[in-house]
Amino acid sequence: MKVENSQFYKEVTSKLGGETLTKCYQCGTCASSCPVARITTRYNPRLVIKNALLGNRAEVITEDAIWLCSSCYNCQERCPKGVEIAEVMYALRNIAVKEGHVPLAFIEMASNLINEGRLVPVTSFSLRKRETFGLPPLKEAGVTALNKILTSTSFTKTVEKAKEAAK
């Protein structure tokens, strides 16, 4: 296997959240602490970091591993070298998003946020359930105000681009 981009680590460490990447000495405490890695071989934080350090940029950015982190922060609490693993995953995701590599599920969640102000849409089923339990109706999500923020921070544009790329 040829290392594709040996300078990739610099790209990651220059990003917010990616600064601690090079501290990793591959002890595997993160992997062993990771609830996701226990149930799927598609995600192993140690391997994501190893690949990022080696410079296998395309593999890291295009595959779905970085999107499988559940942000439980177990790894980060236990890492003996102070690698902010969950933050590194965010930094890598940010690089991936810029290049249009976003799994469909995330595009869908982002679209939900733009359209309905919620990551997970509220179904009529759950609204009916609430009624039967005598619970009050849910508060308005404030879509207009939220969209102002999302537009001015280029979130909306980024999501549209990702949608285009996914087609």
Add this chain to the structure above:
Amino acid sequence: MDKPRVGVFLSNCDGQINKTLNFKELIKYANGLAGIVYVKQNKEFSSAAGLNLIKEAIKTNDLNRVVVSADELITSMVKISQAVQDVGLNPYLLEVLYLKEHCALPHKKEPANATKKAKAMILAAVEKVKLQEPIKTLEFPVRKSTLIIGGGLAGMQAAIDLTDMGFQVTLVERLPVLGGMSSYAGKFFPTDDCAPCVESPSCGLNGITNTSRKCIYRSGFSEIPNLNILTNSDIVAVEGVPGDYKVTVEKRLIRLHSPSAYPPPFISLRQQTHAMKQIFEYKGKKERITLDVGTIIVATGFELYDPSNIKEYNYGVYPDIIDQLALARMLNGFGPTKGSLIKPSDGSQVNKVIMIQCVGSRDERYNTYCSSICCMIALKHAKLIKEKFPEIEVNICYIDIRSGGKGHEDYYEEARELGVKFVKGRPSEVFLDPETEKLIVDVEDALLGKFLELDADLVVLSSAFVPSTGTEKLAEVLGLDLSEDGFFKEYNAKLRPTETKQRGIYISGANTYPKDTPTTSLHASSAALKAAKFMRTGVITKDQKTALIDSDLCGDCEFCPVICPYEAISLKQLDDEHLVAEVNELLCEGCGTCVGTCPVNAIELRHLSEKQILAQINSLVSDGGKDLKVLAFCCSECGGTVLDSAGMAGLQYPSNVRAIKVPCTGMLKISHYLEAFNAGADAVMVIGCKEDGCHYEAGSEKAKIKVDFTKRLLGLYGIAPERIEMFFNVYIEGLDFVNEAKAMTEIVEKLGPLQREIL
């Protein structure tokens, strides 16, 4: 001061520099200088014949100052210095310069300018030496006795070496027994024989044969006639100066063991901690003992880091999770389990052991360093277990196995041969499976990329080694520095690992960094040797190259006592109640950091006065002409050596760069830089040692601050701040110096003469 009668001796280095420097012109120039009574050019001044020329000239012409341009850097100077002393001249009334390396070779391509620079260099040397007073040689008494703090293997080794050499030694140990770590660890690598074992003292004790090594009790150590052992004792206070320390020791009046007690007193870290607590909280009677010693060796060792801080490993929660020292005790036939491996929780047989490496070491949260000996301890214990109980399964979870050291890799190989299993991964957690009631070690084997849930009867944590409790307090009492990791800081980590910034106080063993036994014994003997070197003659002979305080100017500011890296300055109250600084001639190293700090210019160096600095500045840059001048202030240690190395290599840099040497850039004041500009310099370079490699602790750092401040001042005056720059160089960076010199020259060429900016 007597009227200067200066002789100038110029070597043309056997014709090597004739073509570049016009010696006829130089001789004529030297002859015309004030105070010169004799000028001589010769092909060399290093051989007996050359040196004789100098000696004869001094006698015949009644010279009281000598300037020599020598043939070879430093080596010539040593010979010439001896020669002038032979004819009764104080060696400080000699000034040696090196026209070859500092002028002719680096300016080979511009002979006319090189000759011009050589004149300035000769003038500077003459003016400097004319202002120099003779410097006395001082003598200070040194007691031929040593205090050793810590009775572990390091302390005992140092004690044996020093007593064998005839010095009086007092060994102070705070525990009731000697032996340190060895008194509760059974076997030590790389020989796998008993841990509590020392070199045989060779002082001829009745009935004790002098073989290669001995058990502590068999060695007769406690009976060495010139050794005084104080167990159960603490150091309370240390006063005095190198060679003459007054030490106060407090001895707890309890007697539990003979000093070299064996079997060992402690079973586990917990028991040791408990014993230490008893010692620290002792409320009983104490005896105060005062000792007068010439030197002190600190051999306070290390202890295990308490792994209960690392919550996910549950040490202290489950009794079957232990540390390597407790395992060592178990494997010892004299230990609590008489050598058998049983679960502390219920006393049942152990079938499976898992060791975890790097517990609390290589960890940003606890100790960042590699504890260096834990891999070998784990391998040794794994081997001992497999040899004695082949049916017990042993797994070692590691990040990296570090088995550097003579014979150490063999342990790794033998462990594999014996069936020890290695898992490359740092466990994330150790917990008790509620169903099986077995300990589970959660780990990813990174090589397989597989998650393992290893069950174990006994989990052994290879906990980090940290400095002994009380290290910080002792460092304060002794005036020693600690490194960031909390261990004692060496005077120089590369070359002087057993010395400290306090002459007369040495460090030995694992209190500078975790060490195995072979390294500890080397280290201890080194400390003993350094102490012996210091005490051997009974006197310290030292030239009075020290700081001189003008008590009329000095008063009440208290800067210099704080800034002195050697704590050589104290404050003395005069009759009129004002405080003046007082220099301890023994402690002062003559760096001049105090000179550079004194706000009222009340301090000077005897070997480089203010007048001498100014005279050199003037001589070097005020020789007129249109060419732009760069004056380089260089320290006499690493920083200044780049001029030597660039010259020796014949690297070319502009001849308008002229250099003045000072002991340390830390002695330079902002006024010196302004004087340089005032005298005709168009730019100033300051070249010091690397900031963390200053030979006088923090001189370079302080110089940098003053250079930066000067930049601001220049800016306020409307002068380009780029005209002054600080550089940090070492000998091998001669090429870097050349580039720096060229860059500075380019800057002034672009800016033009300083005069233009002022007018």
